[in-house]
Amino acid sequence: MTELRGALIGCGFFAVNQMNAWGEIEGVRMVAICDRDEARLDAMGERFGIAARYRDAAEMLRAEAPDFVDIATTAPSHRALVELAASLSIPVICQKPFAPSMADARAMVSACERAGVPLMVHENFRWQSPILRVREALNAGTIGTPFFGRVSFRSAYDVYSGQPYLAEGERFIIEDLGIHALDIARFLFGDVSAITTRTKRVNPRIRGEDVATMLLDHESGMHSVVDCSYATKLEEERFPQTLVEIDGSEGSIRLDAGYRLTVTDAQGTRHEDVSPPLLTWAERPWHNIQESVLLIQKHWVESLRAGREPDTSGRDNLKTLALVEAAYQGAASRQTVDAASL
Ligand code: NAD
Ligand code: 89V
Incomplete structure (x- = not known):
């Protein structure tokens, strides 16, 4: 080699x-x-x-x-x-x-x-092992046809001390974090035809929005909600966990706090601990993101060696970025935005 x-x-x-x-x-x-x-x-x-x-x-x-x-x-x-x-x-x-x-x-x-x-965007959240496990459970087909999904990230973690620019831009949570959650929604539920968005700024010390709630119409006909917040004070801080809910005609999937996966289908309910491994150089709570960095970079090397387009290629990422633009446009106009219009 x-x-x-x-x-x-x-x-x-x-x-x-x-x-x-x-x-x-x-x-x-x-x-x-x-x-x-x-x-x-x-x-x-x-x-x-x-x-x-x-x-x-x-x-x-x-x-x-x-x-x-x-x-x-x-x-x-x-x-x-x-x-x-x-x-x-x-x-x-x-x-x-x-x-x-x-x-x-x-x-x-x-x-x-x-x-x-070759061009790959380092869109790593879909490479988090708990998210990959959710997709595997969905693809197994036992919950039937999915009709509702939710991708949720709610936290009050101080991201501003490590990344001070996050407090300074006119745009914040959709551009920085929502972009990951929207990409996960595409990864799990397929491409999006329209998006409806509401945003808020709760923290008065930052310039952009720190709360966003988005309703997505997927091309498949299913609907999902993507919600994110950096103003949510919880009993237990969950940063940087993305939680997922999927309801299907024959069952459901939940990725809950603490990396607990629950699948309910005709066979009953199964629980699984899908906690990411703590790599030697990783530190909590970032270890989930850090593992996904390793997985996406391995994917780049495999794609480059095989001459294959990476899953999160520049071309693919245009669709995720268009949702970010559509979300800001819709938040300003309070109208539903057609994803193809961008
Ligand atoms: P940073 O500001 O800490 O680091 C960026 C560095 O790039 C700076 O040291 C700056 O001097 C340098 N730089 C800028 N323009 C340059 C140029 N033309 N030539 C040479 N050096 C240049 O930023 P960061 O927090 O490390 O974030 C970097 C990017 O990573 C951002 O886009 C951020 O959104 C992204 N990010 C991704 C994740 C993830 O999980 N994928 C997590 C955190 C940050
Ligand atoms: O993953 C990211 O892009 C980071 C953070 C988790 C802080 O939002 O910027």
Whole structure:
């Protein structure tokens, strides 16, 4: 098996997880890193023993010619960096949110398609092992035809201290977290034809909305509710658990707090503990997300080696991003928005 040489752009808060996960994947070696911020660049270089450090992404990609580049910067920088990778024929992973606008997202997908360059969006929530187990239970078919779904994320965890930009943007929870929940809804229940949205800001110290409730019409005819909140104080803080409810003609599936899966069908009710493993480098409560980082990055390597489009490719992510745009549009107009209109 030939070794894949990877390079990272963006040495911030979340990229440490990506670097830890690369370290666990056989046949991959991260050879170079880049950040405009010298202190962050050096901290990452020291932590992972990487000597090839660059302040400029173009300089790094030209000098190192890696087999792929992992972009872990925030959305405003994505288009220029993805287009740069495409222009140098370097396969590229881009963090979510893919882009600040549909126009930017479409331009990145086109640039990579024209250059014949694989492009995956790091949309990792659907790769959480409890969510994969829910899909397996659904696909088993024993609950019959699903007619209702709910994907729910409610917390009061302080996300602002690690990611201060989350408190500063005009958009917050739908763009940052709802995007994951909407992607899970697509993953479990199929593509969406229309969305109705209501939002609120409860925390007066942030700029954007921290609560969103969305009603989705799926192309299959089923309906689902995607609700998220960073203003929900519970007896037990659940961050970063996504809870799922599915009702079908012959039974139901619940993914409840504490990673407890319950399947009820003609055979009766079965409970299963689907807690994610605690990887050696992971820490609670982030371990669920951290495991999904490892799983999505393994999927990238398998897809790249097999010449297959990744499940969360740029092209696929256009549909999730369109739901984010539709949700903001609908929250402003208080109208249901047709997903195809974006
Ligand atoms: P961050 O601000 O901590 O880090 C981003 C880094 O990128 C900074 O160090 C910045 O200097 C660097 N950077 C920006 N533009 C650059 C450029 N053109 N060239 C070189 N370096 C550049 O941000 P973060 O919290 O690590 O988040 C990064 C992305 O990851 C965001 O889009 C965020 O939404 C996403 N994220 C994803 C998950 C997940 O589970 N998928 C979790 C947290 C954050
Ligand atoms: O997963 C994410 O995208 C993170 C968080 C869990 C804090 O919303 O930004």
